[in-house]
Amino acid sequence: MAGERKRDQQPTINDVARIAGVSKKTVSRVINRSPLLNKDTRERVESVIARLAYVPNPQARALALRRNFLIGLLHDNPNAQMVLSFQEGVLEAIRETEFALIVRPVDRHSPSMLDDVRTFLERQRLFGVLILPPISENDELAELCRELGCGYVRMGSAKLDDDAHLVESNDRQAVGNAIDYLVEQGHRRIALIAGPDGFRSAQERRKGFHEAMARHQLDCGPELVAQGNYTFETGLAAAERLLEVSPRPTAIFASNDEMAAGALHAARQREIDVPRDLSLVGFDDTAIAAHIWPPMTTVRWPILSMARSAALKLIYPAEAEKQPSKFLSDLVRRASVTSPSGKSG
Amino acid sequence: MAGERKRDQQPTINDVARIAGVSKKTVSRVINRSPLLNKDTRERVESVIARLAYVPNPQARALALRRNFLIGLLHDNPNAQMVLSFQEGVLEAIRETEFALIVRPVDRHSPSMLDDVRTFLERQRLFGVLILPPISENDELAELCRELGCGYVRMGSAKLDDDAHLVESNDRQAVGNAIDYLVEQGHRRIALIAGPDGFRSAQERRKGFHEAMARHQLDCGPELVAQGNYTFETGLAAAERLLEVSPRPTAIFASNDEMAAGALHAARQREIDVPRDLSLVGFDDTAIAAHIWPPMTTVRWPILSMARSAALKLIYPAEAEKQPSKFLSDLVRRASVTSPSGKSG
DNA sequence: TTGTACGCGTTATCAC
DNA sequence: GTGATAACGCGTACAA
Secondary structure: OOOOOOHHHOOOHHHHHHHHOOOHHHHHHHHOOOOOOOHHHHHHHHHHHHHHOOOOOHHHHHHHHOOOOEEEEEEOOOOHHHHHHHHHHHHHHOOOOOOEEEEEEOOOOOOOHHHHHHHHHHHHOOOEEEEOOOHHHOHHHHHHHHHHOOEEEEEEOOOOOOHHHEEEEOHHHHHHHHHHHHHHOOOOOEEEEEOOOOOHHHHHHHHHHHHHHHHOOOOOOHHHEEEOOOOHHHHHHHHHHHOOOOOOOOEEEEOOHHHHHHHHHHHHHOOOOOOOOOEEEEEOOOHHHHHOOOOOEEEEOOHHHHHHHHHHHHHOHHHHHHOOOEEOOEEEOOOOOOOOOOOOO | OOOOOOHHHOOOHHHHHHHHOOOHHHHHHHHOOOOOOOHHHHHHHHHHHHHHOOOOOHHHHHHHHOOOOEEEEEEOOOOHHHHHHHHHHHHHHOOOOOOEEEEEEOOOOOOOHHHHHHHHHHHHOOOEEEEOOOHHHOHHHHHHHHHHOOEEEEEEOOOOOOHHHEEEEOHHHHHHHHHHHHHHOOOOOEEEEEOOOOOHHHHHHHHHHHHHHHHOOOOOOHHHEEEOOOOHHHHHHHHHHHOOOOOOOOEEEEOOHHHHHHHHHHHHHOOOOOOOOOEEEEEOOOHHHHHOOOOOEEEEOOHHHHHHHHHHHHHOHHHHHHOOOEEOOEEEOOOOOOOOOOOOO
């Protein structure tokens, strides 16, 4: 009968106290690193803790402290890689803590979305939540968190909230840098595949495009702008239209990788070679960007850093302002961009 | 001062009991649907619960019941889409329950992996865990769960455990079906890009390939088998070798989509047209399969069903055996396969 | 520096 | 059917 330590037989703080010959309050002090403790006592208790392999019961702790150590991840994201990368970053930040991450996809389009989230938050009584785009752009959701006294940090492409509740990627500037790069390569006629109006990220990327084009004094009239909704198919359709424009653009910036992949598809159907006859830039640096042919130049979010920062803001609200809020994505240069061949007219 | 209900002011079972004029045990009975309750009492209590918007505190419940309602997802997966789809399936299964999902990536290669998981399980005292491949193939991990009295269900490509602790995809048969399809299309010279030996899924897919080839009495000597480690680059390298073989294979089955994408890349570099000169089949049906050109024929796991079933097995152990354990993946037919052009020799 | 008594919100026991 | 009362494991006044 040796060696078993089943669920029902886990040692409690009382066991530790009894065996160490102290009160459980003393054990509690050891666990919580109270400074006023005799060194001998501390070491004795610690050795018993180690010997029994005692681990405090988080449920009991949560009950006594009137707060738990669960943080939620709210997302409604079509981009699996991004959600998973974010999870990874958060988990890295909380690795040495007693926090755990609980995930909750939400349906942006459901009329009961807010009620669903409310039920979830009331039931789980989370320490706080991290909210990913695009659902992070929903101000009612943030308001709900405040109302319920639930901490939150939003991730977004613009200044959605104050710095204590936000990690922000500067999509506008990142798109500007991408356009600068295309111009450096010699492109003058650059088209945009914009994302859906409802998304703040899409708006920011569109603004970044227009600002950069204006800065370079390049034409970006409506014939050079098409719109999609972040899917492969709509990217394909948008590119089909753009590739009919005369003179044909020598480069297309697509507001996400999926649409860029669709654009690549459209070019191939027309026997327009990428990158020789058409350069292509995407956004997000999803797995697809690196694994299509040609590998695609794209904008990469510093997602791990953002996730880490968001988690720390949530866990240590007092120092939330000290964590960086602004992050700049960088351009990953791959084979889908080259200098225009010169016969673009 | 009306309308606020902050974290610190949530109504408790005592509030409900006091206002309804009953004991809290009675309220508890209402919550837990005890059958022996006066109808009037029940309705009275229920109306108070509704009025106060009372929600039981899960921490207190967990403490009293000596078990919580958290299920963990253990994974070390390179395939983000699969992990997220699995999450989706699990969450669908537990939607109406009080269970929540907490995620935990693990590092398969870390020497401290088992200790890390042990710490995690002891700390969180989960109701149980769901384990995704390839880490699900680790028997020590399952043994650890049993030792800790933590429920578990593994997802795998073979009979890794008894039916109460396993949802199994029949990769061998699925690959067989894929090969059958290629043969139907007229292919006779079919090559395999196998996965890494350490993965059970890779072994099963390899067996499926050889069994099917034998069934059709086709040659599948070592010159027609190359190995990769499930990455794009190794798929590319493997295909480079296979495409040098004479007579050149007219079709390649790659053991996952990433390697298939690599093979596509290799073919393109050699100006071997897919599918005209070479048919290609992948495995997993990840996002990449549908979004490359040509769209790739691949094997799709019924991942949502498997996730649902796994979650239900975990939550209702008494009926675990009733949940299906075996799932057959099906072939998604896309443009990367066609009949061989006949000049393959 | 350490211990006692009690509270956190729920379920379980066992009377009535 | 219903209600006192005692767990569950831990934290915190406050006393010693």
